[in-house]
Amino acid sequence: MSENYQPSKLETTLMRFGTAGALLAMLTRGGRWWMLPLVLVLLFVGVGLLFLQSIHYVAPFIYMVF
Amino acid sequence: MGVLRRMWLTVASEVSWRLPGRPQRLLAAFALAERGSMLDMLAAVEATDRRELRKKYFLHALDEGRHALVFAERVRALGQLGRAEAAIEDSGKLVEAGIVGGRTLFERLGEPEFLTFVYVAEADAVEQFRVYLDRGLPDTRTQDELRGILKEETFHVSYSRAEVDRYRKEGLPVDWWATRLRLRRLWEGWLRFSRDFGAVMSAFWLGVLYLLVMAPFRLLARLEPGGWQTPAGRPGGDPLVAARMEG
Amino acid sequence: MPTYILGISALYHDSAAVLLRDGEVVAAVQEERFSRLKHDPALPVRAARWCLARAGITIADVAWLVFYEKPLRKFDRILSTSVATFPKSWAAFPRHMRAWLGDKLWLRGNLCEAFGVRPDRVLFCEHHLSHAASAFFPSPHRDAAILCVDGVGEWATTSLWRGRDTAIEPVAEVRFPHSLGLYYSAITAHLGFAVNEGEFKVMGMAAYGQPRFRAEMDRLLKLDDGGFSLDLDYFAWHWHPSQAASPKLEQLLGPPRYPGTPFTPRATPEGAGEAEIAASQRYADLAATAQQQIEEAMLHLARHAKAKVGTEALCVAGGVALNSVANHRVAAEGPFANLWIQPAAGDAGGALGAALWAWHSVLGNPRGPALERADLGRDTPLDRTRELLDDLGARYEDVGDDAPERAGDDLAAGKVIGWMDGRCEWGPRALGHRSILADPRRPETRDAVNVRVKYREPFRPFAPSVVAEHADEYFDIPAASREPARFMLSTGPVRESARATLGATTHVDGTARVQVVDAGTSPRYHRVISRFGAETGVPVVLNTSFNLKGEPVVSSPVDAMASFVRSGLDLLYIDNFRVERPR
Known part of the structure; x- marks a missing residue:
């Protein structure tokens, strides 16, 4: 084990997929299927938000386009 | 830089000090900034290897702490505070405004560049306060306080300049650092604007999404009732597996 | 090589890090003691670094990093509540979702980045289970009822557990939005103090007043069947982005106290005018009423705990467990022979609880001696x-x-x-x-x-x-x-x-x-x-x-x-x- 483990971009992305999967799994386990569509939409938005944050220094220009 | 900056400061101060409610917010921002630099200077006392500088850092920190109190006092005296008042006390605001948070300035920059930063920031503050004094802003009581503060800031400028000069003689690129620090300040201003702008826009789009998507789900959701409830079942099996879940 | 466990509480208020070596506390300290920001909620990177240095190890030697909450369950609560309060939650939803989708939801990754641990080393404990563990495992008791009362974690705001040796079993819980902690905070805000900071001031103020608003305030908080419920019409924490009280509360209790107003009740008028004295006395009486309600609620919950669990000892945790006047009444008038409260009963203590839970309940290690001292933080040679x-x-x-x-x-x-x-x-x-x-x-x-x-x-x-x-x-x-x-x-x-x-x-x-x-x-x-x-x-x-x-x-x-x-x-x-x- 290296002393200063730092996840790579790929690992971070995979971890986030894992988190999203865990969230969906939690809802299905609790039997609340009806929340799945809502959470899927929100996760999609979340991906967009994260992307915009990663390039936040040009965010104003991106939003101009929309 | 000097002439342009002074012109900008003159115009900006004329506008900003005269808007109603604005002086309070500016003074609150000063109070916050001074408190932030007190923390920076105290962190430097803790971290420095140059023991001969510790007392200077310490006295500098005490000055900044006192300035923070003076500015806070002025905010209160001017009245009609609302959010300005709360901002002075709320240390979370220091993080929000990007004044402190994460690693300390000293850790990020290292001693020579830290001192360059101190010199640049203090020299700019002196210039800024001089403009306010020249224009008679914002009121005579605050002017008196500013005069006192200016005297102490001059000490900060002089000791940090002496150190910066020493580093320059040693061949360290202090002038490049100074320029880079000024550029970085502009860049950080842009980032803040960009972040705030992004926050407003994403809040807007999330609001739109809320109105479009949430309504039908409303029929299926209800708030929990009061009183004791049976706890939800926990997943059985390997406790280590369960401990990794839902995170 | 001993097993090191790093417990972390963060991102709400009072973040903290705790390091265990084979179940024994090596160091426990709040981030605010390093960052010098009161109640600092940031991930406690500096506190953790100090704990590791105190033990002479690096993060690579840490077997498990345990976070004191299940973030996905908390997200579920926030989202479900937004849906259930549609369309009133229109302002809160964008704010919460931006914070969560843009940052908080991805906590596992954030923890790995901030602390330098591998993702498979990260565990998550439930918020109230962290509290329960922080109250039970450091106590000298091997069989005890555990009562946790705070604002809110994931869903539970009040929870009852039974602790037996290394296991903590859930008995019952009261769920958000019904919350004693949030109720007390709403009154704190009404009395002109900052939430999560001014609760102690309400307690101090209460001593100057008489609980003469019971008729009004009993409409807000009702004790029933061993538990309690709130009339949610008076509160806004489940739909408003920043306010705890709805306008209806103001109609019931009168205008809120402006922050910083001098407090001049009858006992210490300090030369104030009659109108100021009357106003201050009113606020003191409101504080006294809320305080009395909390005390009675805690006694009520303790009696229920005794009836359900029946042990000799009670361990209490959560922010409300810092209400020392209520604790005294539970000890003096309650049904338990022994009361145990851990010094960091609030959220900071969750770091300790999460770590101890991992050591005892997840890894199955036996109990050690009780925690008898609170000097576990930073020192200087x-x-x-x-x-x-x-x-x-x-x-x-x-x-x-x-x-x-x-x-x-x-x-x-x-x-x-x-x-x-x-x-x-x-x-x-x-x-x-x-x-x-x-x-x-x-x-x-x-x-x-x-x-x-x-x-x-x-x-x-x-x-x-x-x-x-x-x-x-x-x-x-x-x-x-x-x-x-x-x-x-x-x-x-x-x-x-x-x-x-x-x-x-x-x-x-x-x-x-x-x-x-x-x-x-x-x-x-x-x-x-x-x-x-x-x-x-x-x-x-x-x-x-x-x-x-x-x-x-x-x-x-x-x-x-x-x-x-x-x-x-x-x-x-x-x-x-x-x-x-x-x-």
Whole structure:
């Protein structure tokens, strides 16, 4: 084990997929299927938000386009 | 830089000090900034290897702490505070405004560049306060306080300049650092604007999404009732597996 | 190689890190003690780094990092509540979703990045289970009821558990939005204080009032069937982005108190006009009513716990467990023979609970000895302190191991001193390691401490510390309160005969939040008080946390020096060094 483990971009992305999967799994386990569509939409938005944050220094220009 | 900056400061101060409610917010921002630099200077006392500088850092920190109190006092005296008042006390605001948070300035920059930063920031503050004094802003009581503060800031400028000069003689690129620090300040201003702008826009789009998507789900959701409830079942099996879940 | 576990609580308020070595606490400290930002909620990177350094290890040696909450369940609660309160939640939803989708939801990745651990080493404990573990595992009890009461974690706001040796089983829970902690915070905000900070002030204010608003406020909070429920129409925390109260609360309780308004009730009018006195008295009466409700609710919950679980001991945790007046009533009037509360009963303590839960419940290791001391935080080697004092040109004397006696003498001579000794305390209370000490006998000392040092509201009482041998001569401490009193977590009556003597530490209603100091666990502090007692005949000192207004408790010698110089303290002790004021 290296002393200063730092996840790579790929690992971070995979971890986030894992988190999203865990969230969906939690809802299905609790039997609340009806929340799945809502959470899927929100996760999609979340991906967009994260992307915009990663390039936040040009965010104003991106939003101009929309 | 000097002439342009002074012109900008003159115009900006004329506008900003005269808007109603604005002086309070500016003074609150000063109070916050001074408190932030007190923390920076105290962190430097803790971290420095140059023991001969510790007392200077310490006295500098005490000055900044006192300035923070003076500015806070002025905010209160001017009245009609609302959010300005709360901002002075709320240390979370220091993080929000990007004044402190994460690693300390000293850790990020290292001693020579830290001192360059101190010199640049203090020299700019002196210039800024001089403009306010020249224009008679914002009121005579605050002017008196500013005069006192200016005297102490001059000490900060002089000791940090002496150190910066020493580093320059040693061949360290202090002038490049100074320029880079000024550029970085502009860049950080842009980032803040960009972040705030992004926050407003994403809040807007999330609001739109809320109105479009949430309504039908409303029929299926209800708030929990009061009183004791049976706890939800926990997943059985390997406790280590369960401990990794839902995170 | 021993097993190291790092417990983390963060991202709401009072973040903290705790390091266990084979289940034993090596270090426990809040991030605010490093960042110097009061209640700092940031991931406790500096605190964790310090804990690792104290143990002489690196993050690579840590077997498990345990976070004190299940973030996905919390997200579920926030989202479900937004849906259920549509369309009122229109302003809260964008704000919450931006914070969660853009950051908080991805906590596992954020933890790995911030602390440098691998994702498979990260565990998550439930918020209330963290609280329960933090109350049960450090206690001396092997079979106990555990009651957790706070604002909110994931879903639970109040929970009842049974702890048996290394297992903690859920019994029942009350869920968001019904919350005693949030209720008390809403009243705190109504009374003009900051939430998560001003709750202690409400408690202090309550002593000046009468609970004459029960008719109105019993509409808000109802006790029923062993539990409680709230009339949610009066509250807004489940749909408003920042406010706890709905406009209806204001209609019921009258206009809120503007922050910073002078408090001049009938007992201490200080020359205010009749209108101001009446207004202040009204707020005091509101505070008294809310406080009485919380006390009765805690008793009610404790009785239910006894009926359901039936053990001799009760462990309590969560922010409401810091309400020392309620704790006293649970101890004095409740059905349990023993009460145990961990010094960091609030969210910071979740870091300890999460780590202990992993060690005992997940990894199945046996219990160890009980936690008897709170000095688990940061300390500084003597030579580093000496170097600092030299560099700052401080006027100091190395008094060696005589420091406690010298301090006792100084107190007897009427000095107000800063007392920084050894490791800083775990939890919000200063317990004789980062304390301001003074003579408890004269009310003038209280005013002197307030005006020269703490600059805080005069209606807030100061606490006394008494040596265990003489505690019962001065204070009426029920048997069940013995353990909480060690950590200054219970406020009870001062004996009638002692009230005149302890003028500076007895509150207006004749009570005091006493700390009972044991020679075995706090030897040096015990010596300070004993010496003061030998000189004056009163083995009690006034003890308040060593910090200036709006700042966290000092932790390093640099903090102590900066606070000392900026305040009106007469003297400062840092371990073996006696520092005088600069000329």
